Amino acid sequence: MTFSSLNKQIRETKKSSINQSNYDVVIVGSGAGAMASSIVAADHGLSVLVVEKSAHYGGTSALSGGGIWIPNNDHFKAKGGEDSYQLAFDYLKASTENTVSEPRLHAYLTQAPEMIRYLENNSRVRYAVAEKYPDYYPHLEGALPGGRTLDPEIFDTKCMGSEVDNQLKASASTLLMGKIAWTARDAHKAMARERGWRFLLLKLMLRYKLDFSQRRKTKRDRRAALGSSLVASLRQSMTDRNIPLWLNTDFTDIVLNNEKVSGIEVVREGEKQIINSALGVIFASGGFEQNQKLREKYLPEPSNVKWSATPPGHNTGAALEAGIRAGAKTDIMDWCWWSPTVNVPKEDKARGIFAERAFPGAIVVDGLGKRFVNEAAPYLEFGDAMYRNNAATGGKSLPAWVIFDANFRFNYAMGPFMPAQIQPDSRLPKGWLNTLYWKAENLNDLAKQIQIDPEGLSQTVERINRFAKTGVDEDFGRGGNVFDRYYGDTNVKPNPCIAPVAKGPFYAMRIEAGDIGTKGGLLTNEHAQVLSDTNTPIAGLYAIGNCSASVMGRSYPGAGATLGPAMTFGYIAANHIAKGRANGNQTIL
Incomplete structure (x- = not known):
C-alpha cells in the first residue's frame, strides 16, 4: 500500500x-x-x-499598513496619473528577473485593478491613491515615482459593535502614539516633516481626544486605520x-x-x-x-x-x-x-523598522563598526544585505546596530521611540535601557557597551559626517533616488536622508534579520x-x-506587494x- x-x-x-x-x-x-x-x-x-x-481575525493583514500595490489602478488615473499594463509588465519582469511565469504575472496585472474596483463597488472597502509613494526599484524599466500603491481610508468601527474590541487584531506600532488612527499618507506627511505636519498631528490628536463617548469606554480609537481599517471593512462586508x-x-x-x-x-x-x-x-x-x-x-x-x-x-x-x-x-x-526588527521588552512580537531607516542622522553598522548597506533601501533588500554581510564577515552583522545622536533622538522616531521632543528619555520605560537601547556620552563608550569595534565606528561616523556636507553617499548612494527620499526630511539639505552623527549623547539599538512573513x-x-x-x-x-509562492518572486516591487496579490x-x-x-x-x- x-x-x-x-x-x-x-x-x-x-x-x-x-x-x-x-x-x-x-x-x-x-x-x-x-x-x-x-x-x-x-x-x-x-x-x-x-x-x-x-x-482574533485579520491575521498579519490587520497588523500591517494595509496598502496594496495595484498597477494601472483607477484612483491614479482619476487624478491624471499615467500608467499602463505594458509599463507594469516591464517593471515586474525586470524586478522578478524572469523567475515567475508570464501567465501568473498577466493574471495579476489584469485582475488586480478589477479586484479593487469590484470590492469598492460591492463592499465597504475604500482606498485612496498614495500619489507620492514610489515603486521600490526606481532604476528599473517601467518603474513609477508614485501612484501604484493604494492606502486604506479610515473606517469607523461603530457599526461593528463589541466585536471590534474582542476579535479584531490591532497593533500599537501602526497607530500614532500607540492609540490614534492615521493613514499612511498622514504618516508620510509627519515623518517627512512636510509643511503643515504639526497642524496635522494636532488635528488627529484632537479628533481622538474629543470623541468623548468612545473615551468613556476605551482608549482604543473608534476609527480603524491602515491594516485594521482594511480588515474591519472586509469583516463588516x-x-x-x-x-x-x-x-x-x-x-x-x-x-x-x-x-x-x-x-x-x-x-x-x-x-x-x-x-x-x-x-x-x-x-x-x-x-x-x-x-x-x-x-x-x-x-x-x-x-x-x-x-x-x-x-x-x-x-x-x-x-x-x-x-x-x-x-x-x-x-x-x-x-x-525580510525586514529588520527590534525586540521591545514585554511585547509579544518584534517590531519592524521601516521608514525610520531613511531619516537623516542614523546609520546602521555591523560588529566591525562599518556600514554595509544603504540604510534607506527597501526592507527586503536590507534584510538580504544583513545575511550577505553576515556571511562575508564571519557572523558580524547578525545582529546589526542602528546608531544615532541627540539631534536625531530629539527630532525623529526610531522603533518604539517617539521623538524626544514628545517622549524624552525620562519618559521611556526604565527596563528598556541596556536591553532595547544603549546610551553613552561618546561613541567610544557606546561601542564598548554594545561590543563592536570602536575604531571602526569612529571611522564610519567621520565618513558619514563628510557625506552629510556634500550630500553624496559615496559608499551606498543613500538618498540618491526617489524611493530613498520618500521618508527623508524635506527640511534637511542637501540630502534629506543624511545628517551628521555628531552631538552626544549617542544611542544604539540592536536590530535583527526579521521578517513580516x-x-x-x-x-x-x-x-x-x-x-x-x-x-x-x-x-x-x-x-x-x-502560504503560496509569491507572484513577486524574490523581489518587493512596491508597498502593498504582499496584500495586493x-x-x-x-x-x-x-x-x-x-x-x-x-x-x-x-x-x-
Whole structure:
C-alpha cells in the first residue's frame, strides 16, 4: 500500500467518529485575502465558511499598513496619473528577473485593478491613491515615482459593535502614539516633516481626544486605520452577507476523495471535525515564519521566530505541510519578506523598522563598526544585505546596530521611540535601557557597551559626517533616488536622508534579520490552483497569500506587494471556483 493510499484510508476511517458540516467553499485563514475571496464567492451565490486558528481575525493583514500595490489602478488615473499594463509588465519582469511565469504575472496585472474596483463597488472597502509613494526599484524599466500603491481610508468601527474590541487584531506600532488612527499618507506627511505636519498631528490628536463617548469606554480609537481599517471593512462586508467565521478553529489536514480535495479537518472546541467542501478549499493561512523547525529547514542561518514581526503562535505552516503531503510543488522556500526588527521588552512580537531607516542622522553598522548597506533601501533588500554581510564577515552583522545622536533622538522616531521632543528619555520605560537601547556620552563608550569595534565606528561616523556636507553617499548612494527620499526630511539639505552623527549623547539599538512573513510556499498557477509535482492542478485546492509562492518572486516591487496579490488571487480563486460550478464542477486548467 502506498503512503497516499494509506493516508486516504486513515482519513476515511476518521470520518465515522468526527462531526461534519458542508459548504461550497472553505477558506483557511482570515486575513485580507481570505476575507476578499469569501465576499466574492458569496456574491456568486456560493455557501462559504472561513476558519481561523486564533481568537482574533485579520491575521498579519490587520497588523500591517494595509496598502496594496495595484498597477494601472483607477484612483491614479482619476487624478491624471499615467500608467499602463505594458509599463507594469516591464517593471515586474525586470524586478522578478524572469523567475515567475508570464501567465501568473498577466493574471495579476489584469485582475488586480478589477479586484479593487469590484470590492469598492460591492463592499465597504475604500482606498485612496498614495500619489507620492514610489515603486521600490526606481532604476528599473517601467518603474513609477508614485501612484501604484493604494492606502486604506479610515473606517469607523461603530457599526461593528463589541466585536471590534474582542476579535479584531490591532497593533500599537501602526497607530500614532500607540492609540490614534492615521493613514499612511498622514504618516508620510509627519515623518517627512512636510509643511503643515504639526497642524496635522494636532488635528488627529484632537479628533481622538474629543470623541468623548468612545473615551468613556476605551482608549482604543473608534476609527480603524491602515491594516485594521482594511480588515474591519472586509469583516463588516462579510457580516453584511452573513458569511460565517469560525474562530479558535485549528486546521489540521485536507480531505482527499478520488484525488480531489473535498474538505478539511479541524479541531474546534476540543473536537475533531470534518468540513466538507463541494467546490474548493482556499488556503489563505499565512506562511511558516512562526515554525522554528521549518525556519531551520528552509531559511538561511541563523533564523529565529523571535525576530519575526508576525503574531507568535500562528503562521506555523500547517497548510504548507498539508499541501506537501498531498503532493504539492513548492517554490522560493529560502526567502522571507525580510525586514529588520527590534525586540521591545514585554511585547509579544518584534517590531519592524521601516521608514525610520531613511531619516537623516542614523546609520546602521555591523560588529566591525562599518556600514554595509544603504540604510534607506527597501526592507527586503536590507534584510538580504544583513545575511550577505553576515556571511562575508564571519557572523558580524547578525545582529546589526542602528546608531544615532541627540539631534536625531530629539527630532525623529526610531522603533518604539517617539521623538524626544514628545517622549524624552525620562519618559521611556526604565527596563528598556541596556536591553532595547544603549546610551553613552561618546561613541567610544557606546561601542564598548554594545561590543563592536570602536575604531571602526569612529571611522564610519567621520565618513558619514563628510557625506552629510556634500550630500553624496559615496559608499551606498543613500538618498540618491526617489524611493530613498520618500521618508527623508524635506527640511534637511542637501540630502534629506543624511545628517551628521555628531552631538552626544549617542544611542544604539540592536536590530535583527526579521521578517513580516515567509515568501515561499505552495506553487500555484494563474488561477491560484495549487500545482502538483507534475505541474498539474490538485483538484479543489487553491492557495493565496504567504502560504503560496509569491507572484513577486524574490523581489518587493512596491508597498502593498504582499496584500495586493493576496487579495487579487483570492478574487481570482473565487471566480475560478464559481466558473467551475457553472461548467459542472469540472477542473478548469
